[in-house]
Amino acid sequence: QVQLVESGGGLVQAGGSLRLSCAASGNIFRLNVMGWYRQAPGKERELVAAISSSGSTNYADSVKGRFTISRDNAKKTVYLQMNSLKPEDTAVYYCNLHQMGTYWGQGTQVTVSS
Secondary structure, three states: OOEEEEEOOEEEEOOOOEEEEEEEEOOOOOOOEEEEEEEOOOOOOEEEEEEEOOOOEEEOHHHOOOEEEEEEOOOOEEEEEEOOOOHHHOEEEEEEEEOOOEEEOOOEEEEEEO
């Protein structure tokens, strides 16, 4: 089975930075897409950023220029570097893996204070 374990969330002031990590274990295919979603209270879960095995990336308009997604295929880990954080970035961030099925991490809280 596939397991995703996130780390790196926390509390930060507006303008600050955080780096999220997500380590995948289990039966991980060579070709897949990994990404980060977030869900704020009372809102639907939304895509933040995604990256394919070949390194192609996709970002939500709201985070372009501030967030950077990357991955280490050897470590089966995806990262999300978040800079210039805003209070509206406050949410639970979920790691996602898509490969002949979709898998989710348990989520990590990111809180940005104004």
